[in-house]
Amino acid sequence: MTESRADRFVRELTDLKIPDPAAGRARLWLRTGIALMAAGLVLALSAYFLSHGTKNPLTQRDAITLALGGVAASVVGSAIFLRYSLTEFLRFWLARQSHDLALLGDRLAEKEIHDDDIVSATR
Template sequence: MTSTETRADRFVSELAVLKIPDPAAARAGLWLRLGVALMALGLVLVVSAYFISHNTGDQLVQNDALTLGLTGVAASVVGSALFLRYSLTGFLRFWMARQSYDLTLLADRLLERDIRHDLTGTDAAPR
């Protein structure tokens, strides 16, 4: 470890050393893309239903457009939930690894301080 290496660089290098593969990474990416596609499809359905319902006077066609619009809203809500869930997964996984690293670093510092304090032998270390 060099003196110019930042704490973030050390963290990234230690994560690379762990070599923990994520077996569900491809599946999570698929669900993330599916969520984006559902949001876009829902928006297209809602806009097309609006134009269909306003360009006709037939109530049966307007009811079909209403059903199409509600389907679009449902697709957008489901797509948003999928997108939110799988986009936050990556962030929270990194955050949890970061917390684990910081707690390990803190424990090492406290242990080192206790060892140095015990070696001086002036007073008992508080426990």
């Protein structure tokens, strides 16, 4: 039975049995990034409405400070989300590159053996 290249790749990845000790932590940071993005957006919007709902300059300045904090929270949340969402993709990409390079090395080694057999047979 012939096994497709993708099936063989998946099988070899499961054969490695390398546990990821930080899998739960990565999900936690991913969710934290999403929560920070959402909380920052809500904070900035509520500060906007707070600053436009009053004529008191002290309250408006407090609202500006809250809005800047909300924007900062959104930026930090976006960076955390981006970092941890790309981690899984890059880990898979690295495993695939390693697998492809191993196959290339095996093919080159087989070709060298075959070429050596041809050279020794012609002598």
